[in-house]
Amino acid sequence: MNIWEAIKKRRSVRSYQTKPIPEKIIYQLIDAARWGPSGANLQPWKFIAITDPEIKKEIGKYARFFFIKSYHIAEAPLVIAVLADLNKSKWAVIDSSMAAQNLMLAAHSLGLGSCFVGYFAEEKIKKVLAIPANFKVVGLITVGFPAEKPSIPKRLDVKEILFFDKFGKISMTRKILEFRKSGPLTIFKKVLKVIFRV
Numbered sequence: 001m002n003i004w005e006a007i008k009k010r011r012s013v014r015s016y017q018t019k020p021i022p023e024k025i026i027y028q029l030i031d032a033a034r035w036g037p038s039g040a041n042l043q044p045w046k047f048i049a050i051t052d053p054e055i056k057k058e059i060g061k062y063a064r065f066f067f068i069k070s071y072h073i074a075e076a077p078l079v080i081a082v083l084a085d086l087n088k089s090k091w092a093v094i095d096s097s098m099a100a101q102n103l104m105l106a107a108h109s110l111g112l113g114s115c116f117v118g119y120f121a122e123e124k125i126k127k128v129l130a131i132p133a134n135f136k137v138v139g140l141i142t143v144g145f146p147a148e149k150p151s152i153p154k155r156l157d158v159k160e161i162l163f164f165d166k167f168g169k170i171s172m173t174r175k176i177l178e179f180r181k182s183g184p185l186t187i188f189k190k191v192l193k194v195i196f197r198v
Ligand SMILES: Cc1cc2nc3c(=O)[nH]c(=O)nc-3n(C[C@H](O)[C@H](O)[C@H](O)COP(=O)(O)O)c2cc1C
Pocket: 010, 011, 012, 013, 014, 065, 070, 115, 116, 117, 118, 119, 120, 150, 153
């Protein structure tokens, strides 16, 4: 799959077929994750692949945003807990998040849907999964063959989020383009502004 297609067409999928995920695919997903960048190449990540229905149900109980429950945790054939070893690197959470994105793109390229879940009671999850104290649970990624085609969520326009050289500064090309697009009154005002510095 082309990189642009992978990046742009990956969506958060929250409804899955019951079909199990072969272990070979789980290895492929973690392989993609481990090729992510990490500060000083410390690779401070660990992953737990959860397929046991009882454990998924248990952690599903603790994954909610106020009263909105992430039902897809219990329903997905596979949940991957992404862990960051806080003792190993000061960038552990950043590194593990990048690994998570690799994993989700790889899942998409293999025809799988996935969803990063960030709302959960971390201590409860750590207890259920027997995770040592020095690890942070960065996220729980649900994975499965999609049973839905999610709509495309809006993204901020590049123009709204990109500056050049300094915060708030737009490029000369864009200034010219915007100047050309503006009506005669705006152009007149801008000319006055340049001449009289008002
Ligand atoms: C840090 C983080 C936390 C998230 N937490 C949740 C969550 O708890 N439950 C959920 O269903 N989706 C969660 N999502 C998925 C987002 O809702 C989703 O990425 C966003 O709506 C954009 O949609 P897209 O992934 O299809 O582009 C989370 C995503 C991120 C990056």
